[in-house]
Amino acid sequence: MTADAKPPTSARRDELLAASVAYVAEHGLAELSLRPLAQAIGSSPRVLLYLFGAKEGLIREILDVGRAEQLALVERADGHPGTARETLDLLWTWLIAPERRGALRLFFDGYVRSCDGPDGPWSDFAGKSLDDWLPPLRRVLADHPVPPTLVLAVLRGLLLDHLAGTTTAHLQRVQSAWTAFLDHSFPPPTAH
Numbered sequence: 001m002t003a004d005a006k007p008p009t010s011a012r013r014d015e016l017l018a019a020s021v022a023y024v025a026e027h028g029l030a031e032l033s034l035r036p037l038a039q040a041i042g043s044s045p046r047v048l049l050y051l052f053g054a055k056e057g058l059i060r061e062i063l064d065v066g067r068a069e070q071l072a073l074v075e076r077a078d079g080h081p082g083t084a085r086e087t088l089d090l091l092w093t094w095l096i097a098p099e100r101r102g103a104l105r106l107f108f109d110g111y112v113r114s115c116d117g118p119d120g121p122w123s124d125f126a127g128k129s130l131d132d133w134l135p136p137l138r139r140v141l142a143d144h145p146v147p148p149t150l151v152l153a154v155l156r157g158l159l160l161d162h163l164a165g166t167t168t169a170h171l172q173r174v175q176s177a178w179t180a181f182l183d184h185s186f187p188p189p190t191a192h
Contacts, residue, residue: 012051013051016041016043016047016048016051017052017058017061017062017065018065019040019041019042019043020037020041020048020058020062021062021065021066021106022102023037023040023041024037024062024106024109025066025102025103025105025106026102028105028106028109029059029106029109029110029113029122030109032055032059034048034049034055034058056120056121057121059120059121059122060121060122062106063106063110063121063122063125066103066106066107066110067107067110067125067128067129067132069103070095070103070107070129070132070133071132071133073091073094073095074091074132074133074136074137075136076094077090077091077094077136077140078136078137078139078140083186084140084141084143084144084146084186085182085185085186087140088140088151088155088182088186089178089182091155092155092158092178095155095159096159096162101163104159104162104163105163107129108159108160108163110122110125110126111125111126111129113125114126114127130152133152134148134149134152137151137152144185144186146185146186150185151185154178154181158174158177158178158181161174161177162174
C-alpha cells in the first residue's frame, strides 16, 4: 500500500484517528514517533501503518481533522445572524475556548511547518487553510470595507499570542487587543 492509499474507513480507524488527533494536540508534531503514539492510544505501530499507509499519511489526516474542525467553526460563525462584529467576536470566543487550546496548537504547528517548504505531510496545509477561511470571512464582511485578509491576519496573530499567554494579565491584554481591533474596524453606528 502506498503512503497515499488507505484502507476503507472503519470504526477502529476512526477511533484511532480521533485518539491520534487528541495525542498530537497535547504533545505536538515536533517529535512525533509512532511507537509512543501507538502505546498511548492502545494500538501498535504496525496497525497505524496499515490503517494510514505511513507516518506521513497519519500526520496528513491529523492535520486535515484539525483544519476541518476550525473550518466548521468559521462556517458556523458565517451562518450567525448577527452583525459582522458580533459574528467575528463569536468566532473569537469559540476559538479561544479552553477545550480548543490543543486544536489551536495543532493548527499552528501544521501551519508553521507548512511554511518550511513543499515537502512533507503538511506541505500545503497553510495554503489550504487560507483557501478555507477566506470565503466565509468574505461573506461575513460583505457589507464592510475591512479586507478579509486583514481580519484573518489579526485573528490568527492574536490567537498565537493567546496560545503564548501564561498569565491572566497576558490573556487580558490579548482580549483587549481583539476588542480594540473590533472597535476600530467595526465602530458602532453613531446616534443622530
